[in-house]
Amino acid sequence: MSALSVEGLRVRFGSVEVLKSVDLAIESGEFIVLVGPSGCGKSTLLNVIAGLEQATEGRIEIGGREVTGVPPKDRDIAMVFQTYALYPAMTVRGNITFGMECRGVAKAEQQAAVARVAKLLQIEHLLDRRPAQLSGGQRQRVAMGRALVRDPVLFLFDEPLSNLDAKLRVEMRMEIKRLHQRIGTTMVYVTHDQVEAMTLATRIAVMNGGHIQQFADPQTIYDEPANLFVARFMGSPPMNALPAKLVASGSEIAAMVGPDAATAVPLPNATAAMKGWVGREVVLGIRPECITLPDGKQDTRPGPSLPATVEMIEPTGAETMALIRVGQSEVMARMRPDARPAVGSTASFAIDTAKACLFDPKTESRIA
Amino acid sequence: MSETAITMPGQARPARPVPRRSWLSEIPDLLTRIVAGVIATAAVGYVVGFTLWTVLISFTDSTLLPEYNFVGFKHYWQLLNSRIWQVAYLNLTIYGLGFILGATGVGLLLAILIDQKIRGENVLRTIYLYPMALSFVVTGTVWAWLLNPTIGVEQFVRGLGWTQFKFGWLVDRDLAIYCVVIAAIWQASGFAMALFLAGLRSLDGDLYKAAAIDGASPARMYLRIMVPAIWPIVVSVLVILLQTAIKTYDLVRALTAGGPGIATTLPTNVVYDYMFQRGLMGAGSAAAVMLLLSLLIVLLPYAIFQRLRRGKGGGHG
Amino acid sequence: MVEARSLSALGSRALLYAILIAFAAFYLTPLIVVILNSFRSFQEITQTSVLGFPQQFRFDNWAQAWGSYCIAGICSGIKPYMWNSLMIAIPATLISTLLGAMNGYLLSLWRFKGANLIFGIITFGVFLPAQMKLVPWAITLRNLDLSNTVTGLILIHVVQGMSFTTLFCRNYYVNVPQDLIKAAKVDGAGFLQIFRRIILPLSPPILIVTVIWQFTGIWNEFLYGITFSEGSARPVTAALMALSANIAQAREYGIESASVLIAALPTLLVYLFGGKYFVRGLTAGAVK
DSSP states (O other): OEEEEEEEEEEEETTEEEEEEEEEEEETTOEEEEEOSTTSSHHHHHHHHHTSSOOSEEEEEETTEEOTTOOGGGSOEEEEOTTTTOOTTSOHHHHHHHHHHHHTOOHHHHHHHHHHHHHHHTOGGGTTSOGGGSOHHHHHHHHHHHHHTTOOSEEEEESTTTTSOHHHHHHHHHHHHHHHHHHOOEEEEEESOHHHHHHHOSEEEEEETTEEEEEEOHHHHHHSOSBHHHHHHSSSSOOEEEEEEEEEETTEEEEEOSSSGGGEEEESSOOHHHHTTTTSEEEEEEOGGGEEOOOSSSOOOOOOEEEEEEEEEEEOSSOEEEEEEETTEEEEEEEOTTOOOOTTOEEEEEEOOTTOEEEOTTTOBBOO | OTTTTTOOTTOOOOOOOOOOOOGGGGHHHHHHHHHHHHHHHHHHHHHHHHHHHHHHHHTBOOSSSOOOOBOTTHHHHHHHTOHHHHHHHHHHHHHHHHHHHHHHHHHHHHHHHHTTTOTTHHHHHHHHHGGGGSOHHHHHHHHHHHHOTTTSHHHHHHHTTOTTOOOOGGGOTTTHHHHHHHHHHHHHHHHHHHHHHHHHHHSOHHHHHHHHHTTOOHHHIIIIIIHHHTHHHHHHHHHHHHHHHHHOOHHHHHHTTTOSTTTTOOHHHHHHIIIIISOOHHHHHHHHHHHHHHHHHHHHHHHHHHHHHHHTTOSOO | OHHHHHHHHHHHHHHHHHHHHHHHHHHHHHHHHHHHHTTSOHHHHHHSOSSSOOSSOOOHHHHHHHHTOOBTTBOSOSHHHHHHHHHHHHHHHHHHHHHHHHHHHHHHHSOOTTHHHHHHHHHHHHHSOTHHHHHHHHHHHHHTTOTTSHHHHHHHHHHHHHHHHHHHHHHHHTTSOHHHHHHHHHHTOOHHHHIIIIIGGGOHHHHHHHHHHHHHHHHHOOHHHHHHOOGGGOOHHHHHHHHHTOOSSOOOHHHHHHHHHHHHHHHHHHHHHSHHHHHHHHHHHHOO
């Protein structure tokens, strides 16, 4: 059953079009993450779904019911805000019950609901405190409690973790995921953090410039980005994009990333679409983990290799990143933790082309 | 409500239907919005409406009662050519310059001195600022005594033995306006001090450290670094004092009543005189409109300046 | 060398305090003069000057100033005018503050098209000279049959004060996160409910500042008072002016001093006890 459907949604503020024809269809129980850089329209989309901003055009259904013109309180939604938006003058209990109070729910029922949610989120001991007396993580929990108590058909999260420090953010991220697994309510979650998107979502909508660039499950987004924007936005460090020329030798197709044949990267799974591009300029996309330095022991996969100059190395402990120069391009490679190629030296890097992508340099869409 | 913990993934229920509330239940909310709108509209209507009303009357020959027989710019030309109006603007120029420069100078000096980690700061600040809490009528009345030659400072010093001492500014046509300046500085310099001090205190402490490491002397530090760093506040203070100067009325009335002769009469006094002493509503309104125009000459550039500054992303609210 | 340096440092420190104390004396002199005069006799002042220490402390100036001295032909002292000012300042302060808070809430947290223009016009009202409004007020009060009444002055100060209180409150509410309103809307609270339950509990700091400034401003106001009231309906500032304009008899500086002090006392007390808020209002209103 559809929990949320958005059709042909446009939002214009004066002459600025913030959302340009957005369509989304979300099934019950999904965890959808809207991700994109600031100004891409993701927060506007969330606010329009909540009824806090008005769409210029288009229709929205929540739980199978059209909600255009319905005020936020009657949309059967709950929302968690970036700043938490806890009412400063009320206690935690007051914050949680305020919505029920507005709807005229009986006192006894209110207290029962508070008790249940407080237990679920383990905030029972905080109920009589005020927001100013809580830590960041505790405020976050209370904000979630206020949303949970509504038992809505749809949860909306507006960058709920961005005000937390790095360590707490990871903890709360796991907790939100656990919560979703437990209660199973549909969630729409806005973030600019691609790691949050990858770890939480059942499906990700990558947004840019008022459009949804791609709407798919995390693995598809990562492995088969629809265009260069998605390829660069998702993944850290981002996918390498090298200008190349497609050449054919017999049935083999290769991408030449430098001036001569020594820089040709053979592409094993040539598709029909690829063949049409032979002899033309393309952009070759390769994730950093697909470029590595063989150590002569484990990494002895037979495969293409590419000579490159090492310009800089960044050991992070779990791995060592290297910035290398291939032809005119700078490329990130991900190596085993103890790899220490000398800066300035030239080495032969192994390339795994199984997951390489090709993009049209003009439209930036993926060819294969 | 009780489903929260037991709903399983993929089984979410359909949305609850919109509660069947009658449209009557929305009326109180609608009503409060309307009331709020009416209040805001009234506030706007008051400012715009009364301004236009006075402008309208300034083009008529109204005397004690409003009459809508239009005479064009007659009152404006007559006023501009009248001696009293010219003298009033000359007085305003002298008074305005003296008051603004004096209050700003004293305020800045006191702010910088207080900023030197002194003892008794709170007491001194309270003393410097208390005149702000007083009415101009009180200020004018008391300074009129102090500056009055027969009962004030002159008499006091003569009583100490200097029997030839003279301090008769208040009754001197050329100097009486400076008495207004003194009283106004007394009243408003604490205000300038408080704003400058707040500005200096809001500066990053590292600025002081950096200047000290650069070996700047205290005087140089303030003149070259601190004061330029708070220049938006300096501009604000200047503008606020300037509009205070243009609007000054009660002080003159209590201190000198515009005299001797018309030596301390300001445009505001002329307006009142036309409107309520001579009963010339039309002419008085024309004078008031010209007063407003003088004010706009000051305020409009300031408003534009503020807007530009904010547009550049500088300066907080 | 070191000694010379510390000596000059000591010297400049002494100079610093000398200047600060000299200015303190400048600001305090009028106040001290008035206080001392209020205890001096008529003869004592007229034979010397207003600057002098009382030969003996007398309280009859205070009694006369409060209850029996003749002001413009009415021999009731300053008491009834104090009462008038109180009857004007208290309701006008409370009502204009409440309306200003409402306006500020509407204009800052319910951002609608034109909200900034409306705010701009209301702010302009703060700067608009009173002279621009005297004639319309005169006509309006006459039509409402409120000329020369305390109610008329309350009305003036409520409407007039709204510009100021809206400016203060709006600039305070602008810093309240918009998310709070969104959350309350999702929770189902209405316009007034959000104001009453969420915004008003956050407002005491700005409401105190606004009340203090409004009270001080209205108490000290003179032009409207003198224009739209006469005789026993005058506020105290207008009465003070009539007192010192009394040319029929010799100036009673002692009684006038006591009257000035009584008239100034309410705002001075507000300043002394609410000084922190007073200064906060200064910066809030001015730096904007």
